[in-house]
Amino acid sequence: MNDMNITGGTQRQGEVILQVRDLVVAYGKAEVVHGVSFNVRGGEFVVILGRNGAGKSSTMQAMSGLIPKRGGSVRFRGEDLTQASAQAIVQAGLVHVLEGHRVFHALTVEENLMIGTWAGPKRGDRRLLERIYALFPELAERRNQPASRLSGGQQQILAVGAGVIAEPRLLVLDEPSAGLAPMVIERILSAVADLCRDGMAILLVEQMVETALRFADYGYLIETGRIAASGQAAEIRASEALRHVYLGRQDAPAEHA
Ligand SMILES: Nc1ncnc2c1ncn2[C@@H]1O[C@H](COP(=O)(O)OP(=O)(O)OP(=O)(O)O)[C@@H](O)[C@H]1O
Numbered sequence: 001m002n003d004m005n006i007t008g009g010t011q012r013q014g015e016v017i018l019q020v021r022d023l024v025v026a027y028g029k030a031e032v033v034h035g036v037s038f039n040v041r042g043g044e045f046v047v048i049l050g051r052n053g054a055g056k057s058s059t060m061q062a063m064s065g066l067i068p069k070r071g072g073s074v075r076f077r078g079e080d081l082t083q084a085s086a087q088a089i090v091q092a093g094l095v096h097v098l099e100g101h102r103v104f105h106a107l108t109v110e111e112n113l114m115i116g117t118w119a120g121p122k123r124g125d126r127r128l129l130e131r132i133y134a135l136f137p138e139l140a141e142r143r144n145q146p147a148s149r150l151s152g153g154q155q156q157i158l159a160v161g162a163g164v165i166a167e168p169r170l171l172v173l174d175e176p177s178a179g180l181a182p183m184v185i186e187r188i189l190s191a192v193a194d195l196c197r198d199g200m201a202i203l204l205v206e207q208m209v210e211t212a213l214r215f216a217d218y219g220y221l222i223e224t225g226r227i228a229a230s231g232q233a234a235e236i237r238a239s240e241a242l243r244h245v246y247l248g249r250q251d252a253p254a255e256h257a
């Protein structure tokens with residue numbers, strides 16, 4: 001299926017910093033991503049939407065060098081990172097916050113954040129903490145608590161904070177909303193949108209279509225391992241039919257109560 005571009009001629013702004021082309025991912029004999037292409041421009045907030053099992057996380061993990069690519073290419077800020085290690089990709093400024101608020105439970109909030117600094121050029125610099133504490137005051141209040149004592153929402157905020165602290169050029173967030181209350185989701189996405197306004201490009205993977213499109217500039221819809229549609233966020237939002245056909249799901253706050 002060809003990518004259905006639903007953008008009515010509106011141009012995206014900025015220079016392309018991430019270019020993923022024809023990405024193929026397979027687990028053994030099972031190919032789950034069948035040639036996915038998308039890009040992110042400098043300072044842009046891009047969302048990748050798609051249902052359970054569509055191949056969103058596989059796409060992101062292959063892009064970040066966490067799982068092998070069966071085909072395709074990844075270019076980031078002028079560099080070909082197709083064969084690069086996960087560590088080299090992080091050092092290039094692409095930081096990926098994995099699905100499922102992964103933090104080090106035995107370590108304190110502050111220790112988790114300090115580990116995050118190692119992904120960036122200012123590794124170990126404690127001055128980076130203050131910006132994160134200003135962005136997420138609940139982390140400042142709990143800086144000396146073990147991460148295991150945080151709620152799920154606070155752990156997700158910590159995971160995002162530990163990604164942001166490295167000051168990446170591109171922050172990838174894989175379903176930060178999973179299992180969280182709507183208010184926490186809003187907080188996380190609005191903090192991320194502020195960072196985007198300050199110049200950090202964002203690539204968000206979400207199932208919360210309505211919410212994600214409110215914050216994003218541009219969106220791609222992925223269905224069974226293929227890009228099914230793409231367009232300006234406002235245009236995807238306006239396209240009711242598309243949302244139903246491709247996602248079959250709307251934000252349902254009751255599920256997250
Ligand atoms: N480690 C794995 N081994 C085998 N198959 C896998 C593995 N991880 C994912 N898959 C399969 O690959 C397909 C794509 O999964 P993926 O996790 O990329 O989807 P997703 O869009 O991120 O879904 P979700 O929204 O549930 O996180 C699914 O059919 C899934 O069952």
Ligand SMILES: [Mg+2]
Pocket residue numbers: 056057058099174175
């Ligand atoms: Mg996933």
